Amino acid sequence: MTQKHEYIVNSASSAHGFLNDFDELQEKHKYLRVIVYPGRARSVEQNKLAFQCYLDIYWRENIQFPTVSDARAHCKLDLGVPIALEADPEYMDIWFDMIDPYSREKKLKLMVGKIDFPVTRIFGRGDFKQYIEAIERAFPSVPFKHLQDKDLWDKIKH
Numbered sequence: 001m002t003q004k005h006e007y008i009v010n011s012a013s014s015a016h017g018f019l020n021d022f023d024e025l026q027e028k029h030k031y032l033r034v035i036v037y038p039g040r041a042r043s044v045e046q047n048k049l050a051f052q053c054y055l056d057i058y059w060r061e062n063i064q065f066p067t068v069s070d071a072r073a074h075c076k077l078d079l080g081v082p083i084a085l086e087a088d089p090e091y092m093d094i095w096f097d098m099i100d101p102y103s104r105e106k107k108l109k110l111m112v113g114k115i116d117f118p119v120t121r122i123f124g125r126g127d128f129k130q131y132i133e134a135i136e137r138a139f140p141s142v143p144f145k146h147l148q149d150k151d152l153w154d155k156i157k158h
Contacts, residue, residue: 080119
């Protein structure tokens with residue numbers, strides 16, 4: 001199996017390192033497949049925002065979701081997976097080949113815990129914003145007060 005190389009280029013220094021490694025890899029292997037995802041990676045602010053949403057849902061809907069992990073699993077499966085499927089053809093292939101045949105209960109277990117199947121961690125900022133907006137629409141009775149923080153949204157949107 002070929003080793004995968006992943007780079008985050010966010011400065012002149014990291015771009016220089018990427019280009020040096022790229023030259024070495026191209027010289028060694030001749031053929032390379034390169035996929036570029038423009039935009040910034042998920043931020044600490046995004047993680048905090050998502051987990052605060054899960055906590056708010058748990059506190060408001062604790063009969064439906066007995067734990068924060070249950071709220072998180074449902075959000076990832078019901079709201080995040082459709083966004084990921086639309087955004088990433090490779091994710092779609094993996095999902096339908098390996099995960100979709102499982103029952104809903106098994107899929108929910110895959111979303112959290114030791115497996116913690118990737119959904120939101122593959123999101124770019126636009127996908128993440130769409131995810132948070134989907135959570136707001138899905139839980140209109142939950143007062144997501146932290147989502148009113150304009151400074152936080154500005155950090156996440158850019």
